[in-house]
């Protein structure tokens with residue numbers, strides 16, 4: 001386990017050196033076919049690994065925190081910065097040296113001192129659960145190559161880095177007593193053609209199209225004006241491409257996203273406006289906009305999963 005981390009640390013270190021040289025060459029020699037410099041971070045992001053933890057989370061001890069700090073310094077510091085405020089070298093060098101905005105990191109890395117998170121099973125404005133953080137780190141925030149997936153890391157390393165991140169903001173101590181519970185999300189009902197028609201109506205009533213567009217392509221009338229809390233332009237998710245989903249592309253992930261919203265972005269929480277039935281209708285309507293959508297196959301898959309006790 002340790003050797004693996006050393007190797008990863010070395011990879012990141014050599015990545016940073018490459019970033020520096022690329023940053024300089026991009027300044028002097030910009031070309032249209034060049035890949036954005038930060039995509040190298042995605043090259044060591046493996047396709048294998050689990051997003052949901054299989055084992056228990058270890059108790060948070062001084063040792064685990066130290067281990068988390070070590071993991072952070074190896075793998076996260078380049079983007080999230082030494083203080084965890086998001087001002088890592090990849091971000092800062094990009095701002096300073098990369099003229100072509102398309103070649104910069106599209107989003108500012110999360111500021112862990114502020115502790116405002118997108119992926120939460122808890123209500124808007126509250127802190128996420130440890131599991132939310134674990135899953136976000138595992139899945140990555142892959143839309144537009146924001147952050148690579150770390151699902152290849154051993155689970156203990158991921159829990160350790162979660163504990164370390166939580167030590168970077170006072171919010172975790174201050175709000176410990178009144179931390180909100182995760183919203184309950186049940187098993188998705190089997191989709192039907194009628195549910196999807198009903199969901200289309202909910203989509204209309206809630207004005208999702210204002211941002212996501214009438215066909216969910218992310219091209220609604222408000223889309224060009226949207227900004228995140230860092231003042232960076234942000235596009236509403238294109239529902240036709242499930243691979244870009246960062247909050248989970250499965251039915252329960254979609255349910256959670258529009259129920260709790262993405263803090264720090266224009267994506268609001270609709271918790272107060274929808275009942276349970278409407279939420280599942282909306283889930284299936286959003287999912288039916290995918291390029292590869294197939295109602296019968298989805299029903300079959302869900303039946304198999306339910307029979308196996310998953311979801």
Ligand code: HEC
Nearest residue numbers: 041075076079107108109110117118119136141146147161
């Ligand atoms: C290539 C740069 C990069 C690396 C390396 C990186 N991150 Fe990130 N990370 C980002 C960016 C950019 C965001 C913000 C993405 C967004 O807002 O969509 C982010 C967001 C996050 C979030 C916020 C998720 C949420 O729900 O808001 C967490 C947690 C996180 N990173 C943890 C980590 C950890 C832990 C590591 C190391 C194991 C790491 N990151 C490595 C770029 C990076």
Ligand code: HEC
Nearest residue numbers: 206208211235236237244245246247248257258265266267
């Ligand atoms: C004010 C604009 C706005 C409205 C209204 C809006 N969204 Fe969004 N939505 C966004 C933006 C922007 C994002 C992308 C956030 C990001 O990249 O972090 C997003 C992301 C999402 C995602 C994230 C998918 C993922 O996991 O990556 C889902 C699902 C979603 N919206 C569903 C909806 C639904 C359903 C509605 C209506 C009930 C809705 N949105 C209304 C702006 C909006």
